[in-house]
Amino acid sequence: DARVTQTPRDKVTEMGQEVTMRCQPILGHNTVFWYRQTMMQGLELLAYFRNRAPLDDSGMPKDRFSAEMPDATLATLKIQPSEPRDSAVYFCASGRDSNTEAFFGQGTRLTVV
């Protein structure tokens, strides 16, 4: 059963610490999305990649957030330094070129205290 895998599922960290979230897209998918979900803002797109190249990261705070795909099986989202306002659930999703569907992971619940 193919699925998008995100680790960790939950992360609690202190303000100022670096946080790394990982995503393993479904094998064969070449598009990867990072979304942030909060009660106030809903689902916000942070970044997306096609064939490992970043196509759009305009939704991501550049001073502290970075997203990469070191290879086709791994996408990472880093926050350095983390702040309490970064507390949210971060979702990774993957898809194919046809753009007809995005498959979501279970999310990483980040709490910055």
Add this chain to the structure above:
Amino acid sequence: AQSVTQLDSQVPVFEEAPVELRCNYSSSVSVYLFWYVQYPNQGLQLLLKYLSGSTLVKGINGFEAEFNKSQTSFHLRKPSVHISDTAEYFCAVSDLRNYGQNFVFGPGTRLSVLP
């Protein structure tokens, strides 16, 4: 740029009653349309999608949606809901103009099915 509006933030309904969750979108170009469901502490799962062809789309769990181009709507319906349908429902649009364009989601509608 496209946008999605879900006018109802919460919809309570009794079990076995019909339900309609509303979705309107705006876009200057053709789009794909989607409905996703999110159960507590879970990721989003695709319910159904409209790409082209018949404007009435059937999805999983007995849901269906109808694409209305003139009204730029894609409302989700189910004739008889079950307790297990309690969840958050998101409408989303994907722009056909830009290859690889991302999905824009609406704010979500929380469906609560009451016994």
